[in-house]
Amino acid sequence: xxxxxxxxxxxxxxxxxxxxxxxxxxxxxxxxxxxxxxxxxxxxxxxxxxxxxxxxxxxxxxxxxxxxxxxxxxxxxxxxxxxxxxxxxxxxxxxxxxxxxxxxxxxxxxxxxxxxxxxxxxxxxxxxxxxxxxxxxxxxxxxxxxxxxxxxxxxxxxxxxxxxxxxxxxxxxxxxxxxxxxxxxxxxxxxxxxxxxxxxxxxxxxxxxxxxxxxxxxxxxxxxxxxxxxxxxxxxxx
Amino acid sequence: xxxxxxxxxxxxxxxxxxxxxxxxxxxxxxxxxxxxxxxxxxxxxxxxxxxxxxxxxxxxxxxxxxxxxxxxxxxxxxxxxxxxxxxxxxxxxxxxxxxxxxxxxxxxxxxxxxxxxxxxxxxxxxxxxxxxxxxxxxxxxxxxxxxxxxxxxxxxxxxxxxxxxxxxxxxxxxxxxxxxxxxxxxxxxxxxxxxxxxxxxxxxxxxxxxxxxxxxxxxxxxxxxxxxxxxxxxxxxx
DNA sequence: GCAAAAGTGTTTTACTTACACCCATGT
DNA sequence: ACATGGGTGTAAGTAAAACACTTTTGC
Numbered sequence: 001x002x003x004x005x006x007x008x009x010x011x012x013x014x015x016x017x018x019x020x021x022x023x024x025x026x027x028x029x030x031x032x033x034x035x036x037x038x039x040x041x042x043x044x045x046x047x048x049x050x051x052x053x054x055x056x057x058x059x060x061x062x063x064x065x066x067x068x069x070x071x072x073x074x075x076x077x078x079x080x081x082x083x084x085x086x087x088x089x090x091x092x093x094x095x096x097x098x099x100x101x102x103x104x105x106x107x108x109x110x111x112x113x114x115x116x117x118x119x120x121x122x123x124x125x126x127x128x129x130x131x132x133x134x135x136x137x138x139x140x141x142x143x144x145x146x147x148x149x150x151x152x153x154x155x156x157x158x159x160x161x162x163x164x165x166x167x168x169x170x171x172x173x174x175x176x177x178x179x180x181x182x183x184x185x186x187x188x189x190x191x192x193x194x195x196x197x198x199x200x201x202x203x204x205x206x207x208x209x210x211x212x213x214x215x216x217x218x219x220x221x222x223x224x225x226x227x228x229x230x231x232x233x234x235x236x237x238x
Numbered sequence: 239x240x241x242x243x244x245x246x247x248x249x250x251x252x253x254x255x256x257x258x259x260x261x262x263x264x265x266x267x268x269x270x271x272x273x274x275x276x277x278x279x280x281x282x283x284x285x286x287x288x289x290x291x292x293x294x295x296x297x298x299x300x301x302x303x304x305x306x307x308x309x310x311x312x313x314x315x316x317x318x319x320x321x322x323x324x325x326x327x328x329x330x331x332x333x334x335x336x337x338x339x340x341x342x343x344x345x346x347x348x349x350x351x352x353x354x355x356x357x358x359x360x361x362x363x364x365x366x367x368x369x370x371x372x373x374x375x376x377x378x379x380x381x382x383x384x385x386x387x388x389x390x391x392x393x394x395x396x397x398x399x400x401x402x403x404x405x406x407x408x409x410x411x412x413x414x415x416x417x418x419x420x421x422x423x424x425x426x427x428x429x430x431x432x433x434x435x436x437x438x439x440x441x442x443x444x445x446x447x448x449x450x451x452x453x454x455x456x457x458x459x460x461x462x463x464x465x466x467x468x469x470x471x472x473x474x475x476x
Numbered sequence: 477g478c479a480a481a482a483g484t485g486t487t488t489t490a491c492t493t494a495c496a497c498c499c500a501t502g503t
Numbered sequence: 504a505c506a507t508g509g510g511t512g513t514a515a516g517t518a519a520a521a522c523a524c525t526t527t528t529g530c
Contacts, residue, residue, distance in 0.1 A: 018259055018260075018296045018297070018298070018299065019257040019258060019259055020257060020258070020259075020260055020297075021256055021257055021258075022256075022258055022260065022329075022340060058256045059256070059258075059329065059340075060256070061256065061331065061338065062331050063331065064329040064330045064331060065327050065329040065340070066329075086326060086327065088324060089303050089324065089327055089342045091260075091297065091302040091303040091304075091342070092302045093299065093300050093301065093302060100299065102260055102297075102303070104327045104329070170482085171482090171483090172481080172482075187519095187520070187521075187522085188482090188483085188484095189483090189484070189485080189521095189522085190519070190520065190521085192483080192484085193485095193519095194518095194519090197518095210529090211480090211481080211528080211529080212479085212480070212481090212528075212529045212530065213479080213480040213481040213482075213527080213528060213529070214480080214481060214482045214483080214526065214527035214528045214529090215481095215482080215527075215528065216481080216482060216483090217482085217483090408509085409509090409510090410508080410509075425493075425494075425495085426509090426510085426511095427494095427495085427510090427511070427512080428492075428493065428494085430510080430511085431492095431512095432492095435491095446509095448502095449501080449502080449507090449508085450501075450502045450503070450506085450507070450508090451500080451501060451502070451506080451507040451508040451509075452499065452500035452501050452502095452507080452508060452509045452510080453500075453501065453508095453509080454508085454509060454510085455509085455510090477530105478529105478530090479528105479529090479530085480527100480528090480529090481526100481527090481528090482525100482526075482527075482528095483524105483525085483526070483527095484523105484524090484525085484526095485522105485523105485524105486521105486522090487520100487521085487522090488519100488520080488521080488522105489518100489519080489520075489521095490517105490518085490519070490520090491516105491517080491518075491519085492515100492516080492517070492518085493514105493515085493516075493517085494513105494514090494515085494516095495512105495513090495514095496511105496512100497510105497511090497512105498509100498510085498511085499508105499509075499510070499511095500507100500508095500509075500510095501506105501507090501508095501509095502505105502506090502507090503504105503505090503506085503507105
């Protein structure tokens with residue numbers, strides 16, 4: 001630091017060299033009742049050509065980072081009412097071969113069967129199992145790992161798992177989701193008791209159809225009720 | 239989004255207008271056995287002249303955001319071995335009167351009596367009680383509030399409170415710290431039992447001196463032992 | 477009627493909460 | 504000897520964990 005004034009002024013007029021590019025990258029997690037997947041696009045830039053890349057773009061002049069992330073979600077899925085959480089800024093000086101670029105990383109959560117990838121994007125987009133991705137363009141593998149860690153943490157302390165399921169889901173589907181993403185085993189009866197006690201599910205009085213076994217009851221997440229309970233001190237924890 | 243290629247390429251050569259300035263702001267929390275305080279500097283820029291401002295600076299060409307934050311800590315305190323946590327990116331297009339500036343906000347934790355503010359910075363720096371700050375330069379009040387919320391959250395789930403105390407501290411000091419920062423009351427015996435069970439404190443077999451009552455035993459935080467226990471699944475929670 | 481998954485209670489154990497007295501030091 | 508805060512244990516209540524059988528549907 002050259003002088004006090006830099007810090008004192010904090011933000012005075014400066015020369016060009018401190019300007020840099022800023023992007024957002026979205027780790028779009030998807031779930032299809034099997035695997036946790038992540039949406040990738042094939043990179044068409046050397047030296048990463050052909051490698052899977054996260055979905056990202058520059059932050060435009062007239063938008064903030066959140067808006068840029070939502071724009072990407074809308075672009076890929078036609079929808080921007082999607083759970084979105086900022087995770088971390090990646091800013092190593094040499095992280096991008098084309099020059100100084102910092103990236104705000106986000107993750108978001110969708111149910112794969114309920115998500116229609118838009119035509120324009122669809123041609124290039126792939127859902128890949130997070131377990132199977134070993135190598136990605138840029139530092140995207142590091143971003144993915146960081147976001148996955150954050151997802152696992154948030155999943156245990158906030159009721160966000162529902163975003164990975166269809167609007168209507170069975171308790172078994174919900175339990176399996178937690179087991180798959182967190183790589184743990186849960187006791188069926190204890191899991192159900194816990195959710196019953198939280199009182200954040202609405203019984204749709206509807207059943208699964210066309211399953212060759214006893215059909216499960218369907219529920220939806222009662223987000224309004226949860227918000228009310230949370231402000232009264234309800235602690236969600238799986 | 240104009241075209242697929244922006245997202246596909248993710249980061250191609252672009253014109254100048256997407257470049258912007260990036261700063262870090264540090265919410266340096268300090269504790270003096272009384273109040274939670276935050277380090278501020280008097281803003282010398284219109285239209286915020288005279289108002290308290292957080293400590294911040296531009297991210298330099300050859301450093302990442304973490305390094306910039308550490309540089310600020312070193313500049314203010316002569317020390318960069320300080321607890322530091324990234325919180326959020328602030329990026330509204332109109333947040334800064336001098337043009338497009340995005341800011342990565344961090345908070346850090348120090349014990350005020352153990353912290354010597356460096357001469358150069360000292361002239362302009364003030365510790366202010368977080369309760370008493372109503373108005374700050376730029377969007378720094380919003381940044382402070384966000385970081386304070388994050389601190390309160392992290393304090394309950396990670397053993398970081400020690401960073402606000404001297405290296406040697408009594409159990410009473412530790413309890414009071416939690417009570418002050420979280421604005422709650424804790425039961426003395428239950429608090430002590432919990433810490434004993436976590437087994438993350440080292441009894442220094444030393445006592446307070448020059449107090450006009452029974453002297454308290456002094457402890458230090460056993461960070462190495464905690465890291466070992468944490469990787470074996472120990473959950474810290476106050 | 478059989479295969480396949482849904483649904484349901486109880487007991488044991490661990491953790492959390494509430495609570496009151498004696499102890500060591502300085503003055 | 505007294506004022507001040509330091510230090511300790513127990514009992515009751517609540518939440519977590521472990522565990523097995525009956526029910527409903529499709530074929």
